[in-house]
Amino acid sequence: MLVREYLTEQIQRLLRETFSLEVEDKDILINVTRPEFDGEYTLVVFPLAGRLRMNPVQAAQSIGEAVKAQLRISDFNVVKGFLNLILDTDLWMEFLGEVTTSSDYGQLASKDSTVMVEFSSPNTNKPLHLGHIRNILLGWSMYEILSAAGYQVIRTQIINDRGIAICKSMLAWQKWGNGKTPESEGTKGDHFVGEFYVRFEKELRKEYLAWQESAHAQEVFDHAAKKDESREDFFARFKNEYFNTASPLGTEARTMLIQWENNEPSVVGLWRQMNQWVYDGFDETYRRLGVKFDHIYYESETYLLGKSIVEDGLQQGYFYKNDDGSVWVNLEENGMDQKILQRKDGTSVYITQDIGTAQQRYDDHGAERMVYVVADEQNYHFDVLFAICRLLEKPYADGMYHLSYGMVELPHGKMKSREGTVVDADDLMNDVRAEALTIALEKGEINDLPEEEREDIVGKIGMAALKYHMIRVQPQKRMVFDPAESVDMQGQTGPYIQNAYVRIKSILRKNEDASNMDFGSYKPSGHEMDILIHLSEYPQEIEKAAENYDPSIIANYAYKLAKLYHKFYNEHRVLSAESPEARDFRLSLSEGVARVIAHSMNLLGIQMPHKM
């Protein structure tokens, strides 16, 4: 018995049969009744009144009478054009029975459609940081939410394992690594490689500064600087060009890239080795975050397919060749610019791999939709990518969606690796865990548990705090993250929601008589009704979160449910209720809340502890 579904269908039928009015689902606007009025659900009659040729109050009154006579509605009242409905208690009890017994409340009917979700997608030259965490959490919860909404979902990532960046780390390791390995240094592989990337950048900067004192640099400055431009501004702007032209280190790195593309065994061997170190490190971080992938794509394996699609597009006249031999696409008709797809030397650019990867994925899995979880700084990139796929009339073009999210910033501004202000993912997880441990020890509830169990609980609490903190904000909003204040554990937080669950589990553990539940003619209180109503909203919220690609909807839903339960808990006794019927009802209600809390939090990748 899905309450909202029942109301919508039945009112639609009733309007047709009793009022000869044919209306669509979407014209039946049903809200949860505001607390200051009597009722559980409210039909907004304004849109219907005109079509019934009545004023809103009359219309609401006559619909109310019909509804009361024909449906499982015990009473109604009319306020202006709002028809407030009071449903039969036994309908609610039936609903509660379903929540507590069926194993799949919150699992929507299969939609028989495959969706692919791409997330994380790191570069292989640096460890994961705060920004990746937001990405990974969004991607993971979209996977869970879409699955609950009835889709077949494939989790994927693209690993940018080739290009100049990884060559920088490789070169630095060759030059200054002295044969060290993550094992020899006892360092996590991704951090190990990241250090060499940083080392390279440091040496490059040193080299660049020295070069700026040379006669050659003076010459370049005299020629290329804008009028009134300071040396400082000019050389800041010139950095990339320096790397690509005058820099000895740059030359070495580029040479390495060419050797890689030519499959030079020594270079490819080193590349494999360093990437493997990174993957081992990433795997550990993913494990701690509780995420997995079904299919991992590597840029090194798809960029050639991208290049061949570009070639085909050129043959078929979708793209054009410039005088210098570079290949372009003109998207001006779509309100975008012209975009390069292949350099004049025939090498591919960033977007090429995405073109190839999309095709590869469609061939592999036939997904009708592909969701890309990528920061909003790449909005334009994805507009262009999707436009190109439409231009090429790819069958998957219309199912592509960019789940764009705002950057995570620190109180002082953006994270900058150069200034050492990057918040490392592993460090952050350690911090929140430590904070959770401190609070748990103060409370003392879990002090007597075995070490292993305690670790498990503290880990769940810390991760809940971190994950909830990041998911509760709508994706498109950028967020400021203050590592100094770490993450709260009180108020609207993950642990607050876990606490409601733990309280319920504690009650259920103490309940020895879990045999037949008999609610008799128990009439739920206002607080209890609020919980029932909110429980009944759950399927719709999942649908909404899936349609809008917005996990924050579930985060807010779960919080409200926990809040309602805490409130109820403080005002009602469960085990020592005033009657056996009340006790049975409250035990059931608690059980239902625990199930839905666990289910909804699982959609966010958050696990429940049994004690805290």
Place this chain on the structure above:
RNA sequence: GGCCCCGUAGCUCAGCUGGAUAGAGCAACUGACUUCUAAUCAGUAGGUCACAGGUUCGAAUCCUGUCGGGGUCACCA
């Protein structure tokens, strides 16, 4: 400058596919643990929903413009 996103309480955010008197948390203050876990609850205080027009029975929500913040407009990824 063009295009995109954001602007709601001191701070962090809900509410936005038009509905009733705009809601939470944090911070501040006041209460509630011999009573199923106080990581909780109850209360006080806090608002020109950035601004100005428009659309209509009704606008925080939709449209237009303005202002403020961010992103992007690379043969970087």
